[in-house]
Every structure is written in C-alpha cells, then in structure tokens.
Amino acid sequence: MLTRIDHIGIACRDLDTTVEFYRATYGFEVFHTEVNEEQGVREAMLKINETSDGGASYLQLLEPTREDSAVGKWLAKNGEGVHHIAFGTADVDADAADVREKGVRVLYDEPRRGSMGSRITFLHPKDCHGVLTELVTSAAVESPEH
Amino acid sequence: MLTRIDHIGIACRDLDTTVEFYRATYGFEVFHTEVNEEQGVREAMLKINETSDGGASYLQLLEPTREDSAVGKWLAKNGEGVHHIAFGTADVDADAADVREKGVRVLYDEPRRGSMGSRITFLHPKDCHGVLTELVTSAAVESPEH
Numbered sequence: 001m002l003t004r005i006d007h008i009g010i011a012c013r014d015l016d017t018t019v020e021f022y023r024a025t026y027g028f029e030v031f032h033t034e035v036n037e038e039q040g041v042r043e044a045m046l047k048i049n050e051t052s053d054g055g056a057s058y059l060q061l062l063e064p065t066r067e068d069s070a071v072g073k074w075l076a077k078n079g080e081g082v083h084h085i086a087f088g089t090a091d092v093d094a095d096a097a098d099v100r101e102k103g104v105r106v107l108y109d110e111p112r113r114g115s116m117g118s119r120i121t122f123l124h125p126k127d128c129h130g131v132l133t134e135l136v137t138s139a140a141v142e143s144p145e146h
Numbered sequence: 147m148l149t150r151i152d153h154i155g156i157a158c159r160d161l162d163t164t165v166e167f168y169r170a171t172y173g174f175e176v177f178h179t180e181v182n183e184e185q186g187v188r189e190a191m192l193k194i195n196e197t198s199d200g201g202a203s204y205l206q207l208l209e210p211t212r213e214d215s216a217v218g219k220w221l222a223k224n225g226e227g228v229h230h231i232a233f234g235t236a237d238v239d240a241d242a243a244d245v246r247e248k249g250v251r252v253l254y255d256e257p258r259r260g261s262m263g264s265r266i267t268f269l270h271p272k273d274c275h276g277v278l279t280e281l282v283t284s285a286a287v288e289s290p291e292h
Contacts, residue, residue: 005194008154018275025245026148048233049150051195051198081271082154087172
C-alpha cells in the first residue's frame with residue numbers, strides 16, 4: 001500500500017546551482033547526497049516534511065553523470081523540470097507485483113537500489129497518464145538497524 | 147516558511163478516467179472535487195498522507211474546462227503529466243513577498259483562490275529551474291472555523 005508522497009524527482013543541469021537555488025529561495029537544506037552510477041545520476045535529497053506513515057517527503061534533485069543515462073536523455077529532450085514522482089510503501093515488491101497484475105508496465109524485473117539505500121522501481125509513464133512514477137521502500141523500514 | 151509538499155498538480159485530458167486510474171491502481175480515493183472557473187480547471191484532490199506541519203499532501207488532478215486556460219494550453223503542448231508542484235506555508239503573502247524580493251517572478255500581484263478555499267500564487271518556472279512552483283496557504287490555517 002502506498003502511504004506517502006516520498007519525493008518529487010527534479011532533473012537539473014547543474015546540481016550545485018540548483019541546490020543553491022532551493023537553499024537561497026526557500027531555505028531548504030541538503031539532507032543527503034550521493035552518486036548512483038547505475039542510474040547515471042548525482043543527486044541531492046532535500047527533506048521538506050515528515051509524513052504520517054513515519055517517513056518523509058523530499059525533493060530529489062538529479063544531475064546526470066552521463067548524457068546517455070535516462071535522466072540525461074530526458075533532460076536533453078525536455079529541459080530542466082519535474083522528471084518523476086515517487087510514492088512510499090512498506091513493501092515495494094508487493095506493490096510492484098500488484099500494479100503489474102493490473103496491467104501497468106513495471107520497468108524493472110526486481111527493485112533496484114535508490115537513494116539512501118532504498119529499494120525502488122518505476123512504472124511506465126504511458127500507463128500512468130504521462131507521469132513517470134516510482135515506488136520506493138526506504139532502508140529505514142526494511143532495515144531498522146540503519 | 148514553506149513547511150510541506152502540499153500537492154503535485156497533474157494535468158489530464160479526462161478527469162474521471164484519471165481519477166479511476168489512481169483509484170484502481172493504488173487505492174487512492176477522492177478527497178475533494180471542484181471547478182475553478184478562474185483557473186479554467188475541473189479538479190480532484192486525492193489525499194495521500196498527513197504532514198508534520200499539521201497539513202497534508204495531495205495529488206491534484208486537473209482537467210481544463212477550456213482550451214485557452216493555462217492548463218489547457220500546457221496540455222496541448224506537453225500532453226498529460228506533472229504540471230506543477232506546490233509547497234504549503236502558513237503565510238503565502240509573506241513567502242511570495244520574500245521570493246519576489248529575491249528576484250523570482252511571482253505570477254500574481256495578490257494570491258488568488260485555490261483548491262478547498264486556499265490562497266495560492268505561482269512562481270515563474272524559468273526562475274525555478276523549469277519547475278512551475280505554487281505556494282499555498284490552506285483555508286484551515288487561515289480560517290480555523292472551516
């Protein structure tokens with residue numbers, strides 16, 4: 001069951017400049033940064049609020065590390081902007097199986113590694129009224145020792 | 147001060163079909179519907195979670211009521227997808243003045259009426275790294291009797 005807006009993924013050309021925009025304009029601070037080589041992105045998570053399911057909602061700023069990454073190709077086509085939205089769940093495997101059974105294309109056979117040790121998958125935007133949709137289970141839920 | 151992701155605004159061609167997609171796929175239920183003639187939209191709010199500032203996060207599904215509305219024109223150009231993101235604040239007037247002073251173009255001189263009696267304004271996407279950004283103060287915060 002999807003219980004929160006986990007994050008909004010925003011593609012940008014220059015991560016440092018964009019982080020500084022969000023800090024200077026709204027006072028949002030960086031909660032976490034990492035490079036995800038598999039996804040081909042350098043990213044910053046800005047925590048905006050906590051959520052009623054025990055999680056939190058973030059802005060995820062994404063700079064491609066290579067032009068042929070998914071975000072790099074998207075950015076070349078669309079320019080900077082909202083790349084995807086992500087819903088949080090305690091069980092991404094169960095929810096991915098559930099939506100697949102309902103006829104929505106799930107882009108990964110098995111969930112992959114997302115931000116902060118989370119497990120994620122994506123749903124095809126053409127099956128979701130144009131919205132690239134991520135399902136995410138945070139590491140904290142699955143691995144309480146972290 | 148912006149204290150939550152208030153909603154993600156999603157433009158769609160047919161509101162009823164899109165509401166049904168979100169219900170059937172994820173179990174999200176309609177919390178509120180309305181027509182905003184000024185904005186030229188028919189909309190449904192799906193409440194996803196409550197937030198640590200006492201508010202909530204929603205998906206806002208938007209169907210244009212006329213082709214020459216902002217959402218109608220956006221949809222004709224971009225197709226269905228994420229139209230804007232919205233941050234919640236207890237004082238949209240103060241935050242709009244603050245970001246205007248920082249050089250971000252604020253699209254309305256004074257906040258206008260948004261969903262569920264809220265007061266809203268928008269920031270120019272070209273000043274926000276491609277993201278059409280809304281600031282919103284909910285009616286509940288300003289008018290506790292509602």
